[in-house]
Amino acid sequence: MIDVSGLRKRFGPTVALDGMTFTVAPGTVTGFVGPNGAGKSTTIRVILGLDAPDEGHALIGGKPYARLPHPLHHVGALVDAAALQPGRTGRNHLLWLAHSQGMSAGHVDTAIELVGLGRAARRKAGGYSLGMRQRLGIAAAMLGDPPVIIMDEPFNGMDPEGIIWMRGLLRSLAAEGRAVLVSSHLMGELQGIADHVVVVGRGRVLANARVEDLVARASDDQVRLRTSAPDDAAAVLHRAGTAATVADAYTVTVSGTPAQRVVEVLGRAGVPFSEVTAHRATLEEVYLRLTGGEAEYQAGTPHQEARR
Amino acid sequence: MTTTEAPRPAIRPERESFRPVLRAEWTKFRTIRGRLIGLGIAVVLCTTFTFLVANGTHEGTCTGTGSTCQSGHPYVATGPDGEAVADSYQFVGQPLTGNATITVRVRSLTGVTSANSTDTAPSLAHTRPSLAAWAKAGILLRPSTAQGSPYAAVMATGAHGVRFQYDYTHDQAGRPGTVSVASPRWLRLTRTGDTLTGYDSADGTAWTKIGTAHLAGLPSTVQVGLFVTSPVSFEGSGSGFATQATAAFDHVSQGARGAQGTWREQSIGVQDFYPKLPGGGYHRTGGSFVLRGSGDIAPAVVEGLLGTATPSSSVLTGLIVGLIAIIVVAAMFITVEYRRGMIRTTFAATPRRHRVLAAKAVVVGGVAFVVGTLAAAVAVPIGEHVLKANGAYVFPAGASTMVRIIAGTGALVAVTAIAVLAVGTIVRKSAGAVTAGIVVFVLPYIVGSSMSGGAEQWLFRLTPAAGFSVLGALPRSAQVDYPYTLANGYYPLSWWAGLAVLCAYAALALGVAAVTLRRRDA
Incomplete structure (x- = not known):
């Protein structure tokens, strides 16, 4: 129109x-x-x-x-x-x-x-x-x-x-x-x-x-990890070939890796974590x-x- | 609500498209209460100022007989069409019944001019030899010698040759040249029913017809005779000088009966407004008549004697005040839309922007015309009444002149409003548009009317001030020598020419506005 x-x-x-x-x-x-x-x-x-x-x-x-x-x-x-x-x-x-x-x-x-x-x-x-x-x-x-x-x-x-x-x-x-x-x-x-x-x-x-497509594209398999040892977690994930960044004292963001795989890697290395959530981007x-x-x-x- | 993709059948855009725009603009105009109040105030102000100006005008007219100006004015005759006329002359005549032919030879026509202007008492002791250009001597026929009554006359003049004139305003030229003993003029007037015909001749045998007049309802018995008169002379100066003419006639013949009746001498209009030199009279030696007289038989113009009061002369100040109010309303009719951004809503509703401009022009012009006409219709009679009550002489205006003044005022206001609307469209700012409107459409009038020296004549010809010519109601005549200048109360242009000049300015402004509207983003 x-x-x-x-x-x-x-x-x-x-x-x-x-x-x-x-x-x-x-x-x-x-x-x-x-x-x-x-x-x-x-x-x-x-x-x-x-x-x-x-x-x-x-x-x-x-x-x-x-x-x-x-x-x-x-x-x-x-x-x-x-x-x-x-x-x-x-x-x-x-x-x-x-x-x-x-x-x-x-x-x-x-x-x-x-x-x-x-x-x-x-x-x-x-x-x-x-x-x-x-x-x-x-x-x-x-x-x-x-x-x-x-x-x-x-x-x-x-x-x-x-x-x-x-x-x-x-x-x-x-x-x-x-x-x-x-x-x-x-x-x-x-x-x-x-x-x-x-x-x-x-x-x-x-x-x-x-809107659906845009949000999905931006979310690109981000995983948010809540942990008391963010630096350790990031180091372990890096070694496993995963892009991970320390967001703050308790949070690490991981992209390009499914949540399942993150849990496996951290469990094998013995890094403590309390929560792993698949992140969906907001339109904002x-x-x-x-x-x-x-x-x-x-x-x-x-x-x-x-x-x- | 339903979705509609195609235009509805009820809408016929191409043919009807101007009417909705016009209606929308009218709705816009009338739904702002302040605007309507403003227009009402404009009418009230115009009327109030007219009353104040008229009420402050106390001077009457100078009589020209040495007295100073004072309230009240001497008698001014009114002609067959209601116009002010001068009708004063030296006359020697007799009653005449039925059809007839009157013939006379004018042997000489000489004159004197007063050395003192009409402000002081004229005296024959202070004169110099000088014949007024419109000094008149000849045959006069009229139903009665009452001032202002109809007449027809064939005459020799000081500088305008032989003329056939009737009812003050009608004038036809005959043989040119001046009268002298070596070159006398033969004049003839014939009456057939109510038809009067003037002839002239150089030798009394070969006659040339000059013109014909039909005086409807001419009675069977009329007054006919010889007359002499001589008008106030201005000779380029502002003040007038009374004159007197002396004419010698012989070979007077009156149809078959000859000039053997009882001649009666009359000085017509001795006590009226017209300034004269004293000492008019008549003496007869056998077939030779010598008449001496002062005055005029012609339309009365201001002549420096009557004042410049007309029915519309008190309206000016009020009109200026009202006009400024209208300028504000007209400018803001569009500038407010620019200030508020509402112009975008307007142009989104009507993408053909020149239609919006046209509709606004029709609305604001129409309203201004009604308001201006209404204000004039109220103010003009009030002003005239107050002036008369104060003893001022007010030139009579016929019904058609009154209609022209009142509707002309409406037109002046309307055209100004449209032009200012266009200026508002161009400049888009209220203050700028109002200022420009006042500077362009009011200031030239104010400047021009306070100037002297000749340049103001051009202001009233070339600037929007020309529009004020619609108020011009002072009589002018080709048969009266007078400086018809702005200083003496006369606009240089006729009312329609003045209005045309103003219209040209409005058209120019509208054209520029239409172009800028098209080129500019809203």
Whole structure:
């Protein structure tokens, strides 16, 4: 449904997009992850026809966004939930959007109900919490009942209850057969909801795979060993031709060797150990490994992706 | 909710695509309460300032007879079309019934000009020989000598040759050249029903038709006779000088009956506003008539005498204040979207950005037109009423002129609002757009109206200040010599030309805005 191909874009000396290519299929939630400055928002703006790429193209159902008649019927997007005029009520915000697509006020009330904005919809948006703004933004995205949903950092500023609701909503949207693209700079937010992840850094795709495959690949038979003599254990394992590193005073990590074999080697050498566990990588670890050299900001977790 | 891959049948995008955008922009506009309050305040401010300005205007008009300016003003006649007219002259005539032909020879036309301007009492003792260009002497026919009544006349003039004129505003040229004993002028006026025709001749035998007038409802018996008048002369200076003309006539013939009736002499308009030299009169020696007179039969323009008050003259300050309020509203209609990032939502909903600009222009232009027209419709009559109550002479404006002033104010405000919207689209920042709007669309007016020396004429021709010409309501006439300058209250351009200049600026701004919208990332 979304077909991004070979996007390149520079902002002055900064390369924002450097051959960005991926697709989003109907009926899936595709996570779009990468550190801040990786080009996620720029890609989304190009998909929505807001920014023009220097090269490449982004198509929705085979057409450039700008050629879609009444585009909100084809693509619903939440780009910046704070992009509201504070003096206007949430409902009136949705109303002008509906009018721009030739829709009536009835659709507005349906969308308000869908996101659970309720009576707050008749209050001025300036008084909304960030979570309420996110809900209003999602109502705007759902207004035209579109087959493609794009959300840029939808979890930002949401309370735990909202995050749970959001995850459920994204899953159900995909279950209805829609193509859902969700960007995040925190991989953990996507664990359990994304079927597919596109990991990006410096304007390029670093990994593009099913979540299962990605995690399995990163786990690569790691075994975690709990012992009171980590140095001895590591030495013994090395002698047996096994890659082992001392993680801390009680832990040794072993890779490329099944847990069974580790137990045998240690037992023969008489090194004491209390626990051997086969380790399965989290999506977060996969992500960190992939983007370790790519992040522009390694420390901290800034909330807003730097624009331009 | 269901998944829909194809556009729904209910959507017919290509044909209807502008209306939803327009409706969306209107919804956006009306759902910000502060904006509506701001527009209301603009109307109130405009009206309030108009009242204050009018209420502070106390000077009446100078009478030109030596008295200083004071409240109240002398009588100004009103012509058949409701316009202000000068109608004062020396006349010798008699009633005439039925169709007739009147012929006369003008043997000489000479004049004097007062050495003192109309601010001081004119005196025949202080004059120099000089004939006013529009001094008039000839045959006058009218239903009555009441000032402002219809007429037709054929006349010799000081410098404009022979003319056929009727009802103050109509003028046709005959034989050129000046009158002298060596080169007299023969004039003829014929009446057939309500049709009057003027002729002239160099020798009294070969006649040339100059023009024809139809004075509807002309009674069977009319006043007909000889007249002389001579208008205030400005001769390039700001102040006027009263003049007097003396004409000698002979070979007076009045149809078959001849000029043997009882001639009655009248000085018309002695007490009106028009400055005259004293000593007008008439004497007759056999078939020769000599008339001496001062005044004019023509549209009344400001002439340095009547003041520059019009129904719209008090509106300016209020209009400037209201216009600034509209500029703020118009600029922020788009800059607020840039500030909040909402412009992306707008362009995602309508990727054809020039349509958004067009829709915004229609909405803000329409609103500004309504607000401007409403403000003018309230403020103009209030200003006019207060000015009159204060004793100022207010030039009468016909219904069509009033409609033009009021709707023209709406158009001025609307076009300015659209142009400022375009500026806001280009600069994207509220403060910058409002500043630019005021500098480009208000400042030239303020600068121009406080300047003198001629450059301001160009400001009102070339800058957006030209748009203020829609307020111009002072009468001007090709038959009255007067410096029609900005300093005297006259805009250099006509209202439609001024509005066209402003429209050109708006079109330019819209064009640049459309190009930047297309080229720029949102």
